[in-house]
């Protein structure tokens with residue numbers, strides 16, 4: 001089974017809240033000092049899901065990223081985990097794209113890669129938390145879509161995809177090629193092996209520019225956006241926490257119960 | 267296409283009733299309608315939806331479109347995309363509102379792509395810019411570390427999902443009048459290639475998290491399965507539900523269905539007791555609407571204390587047994 005996985009580089013989403021800074025003037029997040037960006041965690045899980053399918057059914061995994069600095073680091077990470085090929089899409093013309101332009105660029109790249117049974121995206125990129133690109137790619141390519149996939153299997157030549165819901169799950173059957181977005185329920189992604197890291201570092205990673213794709217210039221970059229960012233801010237919390245103290249923890253705990261009773265919350 | 271634009275809510279029904287989350291959406295929708303001077307419409311798809319349609323009118327819908335068809339949990343999602351796109355092409359709404367539910371987050375993006383519309387998921391506030399009349403969409407980004415306000419840049423429809431618990435539920439008014447418009451489904455399904463095989467909705471034991479007045483949540487600090495006994499005991503005494511953060515979910519200490527946060531349940535109980543939880547923004551995203559938050563954490567510097575109303579700095583194994591005992595006495 002041949003799989004294409006779309007991966008995005010984002011600032012580390014698990015930094016302590018105190019380290020999160022932004023510049024309101026330029027409406028940009030200031031990258032935290034000394035903490036390198038990472039592969040979007042859901043995309044790493046998408047690579048993991050692809051590898052499980054490859055372990056079972058064979059085939060080739062290609063990872064795609066749009067990264068205007070032509071940074072190959074997260075593609076290399078996916079290759080070190082076990083993906084076969086990686087391509088970076090980088091062009092000045094891609095800058096300022098919204099989710100629709102991003103999806104257009106990725107859709108064109110997917111078609112250029114050709115021959116695929118499944119496209120995997122993360123359920124959302126943990127920077128802007130949009131959760132749009134996978135679905136828009138499916139619509140662009142007129143392919144069946146299953147969102148929030150936890151597991152994929154092949155049954156009678158079709159993909160059997162388990163979708164996470166709030167109170168349970170659903171199972172869908174879709175013909176190939178199809179698109180799925182991947183949720184964290186997939187579980188821990190594997191660590192790159194030593195050999196994986198070495199072979200990934202030797203791998204040539206092609207950089208595709210706008211001219212390499214059959215992209216519609218009116219659909220990419222800042223001029224194509226369907227909405228504009230008016231404001232970006234860190235919400236202020238007005239809460240002041242009252243720490244309940246006591247000679248001992250037990251005494252504090254008793255006081256807490258009494259406070260809650262008095263306040264009428266219990 | 268009708269000459270007057272409308273705000274369209276894609277409603278959800280459970281047990282032949284409008285869901286509480288859709289009632290919240292009706293409050294949000296009504297406010298936009300006033301600012302835009304447009305009517306409010308609601309679309310219901312499913313079986314036996316007549317009673318819900320009547321209810322929707324009392325709740326504030328000027329028009330209710332009813333489409334008899336398979337309910338959401340029985341459908342391949344793309345059927346819904348086709349149905350809703352078809353109705354939008356006939357009625358030309360200015361704004362299409364969903365809740366950020368299983369249905370909304372799945373359908374809204376693809377629907378927007380099909381309609382050539384703008385889209386924004388998981389909004390917590392919507393407003394109409396008084397000058398430009400464009401829709402201002404506020405949503406948490408960066409895991410809840412920041413808020414972004416987006417403005418639509420075209421006059422295409424805007425597809426929105428609203429985070430639950432961001433508006434009060436619309437209240438019924440028995441004097442309200444409205445129109446119920448049955449729509450015939452004339453959707454070409456030959457292009458839709460997927461099929462639903464199975465839906466499982468777990469029987470929630472005890473109180474559903476969304477409806478609980480009290481929630482006791484255990485996090486990474488609980489350290490294992492067995493520590494959750496204390497959490498469950500406290501929950502039982504206070505008549506509450508048990509929640510978890512991502513760590514117990516990933517570690518398999520508790521079933522994933524209890525997870526609270528950006529990717530789990532969004533709750534707003536009267537009392538939220540966070541035990542052994544650091545207070546990551548992705549977790550707080552799911553509980554910051556709680557009326558009273560209590561933090562029990564061994565680390566006085568833990569971020570959760572910045573979000574809590576009351577706190578105890580200490581080891582949970584020293585706090586919980588005493589708290590349980592005292593609450594039992596007080597409530598006896």
Ligand SMILES: Cc1cc2nc3c(=O)[nH]c(=O)nc-3n(C[C@@H](O)[C@H](O)[C@H](O)COP(=O)(O)OP(=O)(O)OC[C@H]3O[C@@H](n4cnc5c(N)ncnc54)[C@H](O)[C@@H]3O)c2cc1C
Pocket residue numbers: 006007008009040042043064065066067096097098099102106120121122123124125126127128129130131132133134225226227228229
């Ligand atoms: C300087 C700047 C300006 C911006 N201006 C605007 C603007 O004017 N209007 C606007 O709407 N947005 C704007 N954005 C945000 C915009 O970049 C999109 O939100 C984003 O690129 C689209 O992806 P997403 O994060 O929404 O993806 P989601 O829909 O959340 O991503 C889902 C999945 O899609 C895939 N994916 C997403 N991005 C990539 C990628 N780059 N490469 C490979 N796979 C990917 C991944 O699998 C990911 O898990 C701006 C961003 C920046 C940094």
Ligand SMILES: Cc1cc2nc3c(=O)[nH]c(=O)nc-3n(C[C@H](O)[C@H](O)[C@H](O)COP(=O)(O)OP(=O)(O)OC[C@H]3O[C@@H](n4cnc5c(N)ncnc54)[C@H](O)[C@@H]3O)c2cc1C
Pocket residue numbers: 013014041126409484485486487488510511512513514525526527528529530541542543544545546547548549552562563564565568580581582583
């Ligand atoms: C994209 C993304 C989405 C996410 N979505 C979610 C989500 O929906 N929900 C969610 O919860 N998380 C989510 N997370 C994870 C989140 O960032 C945090 O990693 C997670 O919430 C941490 O869980 P925790 O605070 O329970 O555990 P930890 O970070 O392990 O913190 C444990 C806390 O317990 C305290 N402690 C330790 N031992 C004791 C003791 N004996 N007694 C008392 N206190 C003790 C420690 O001081 C510490 O503060 C997401 C992350 C990402 C990147």
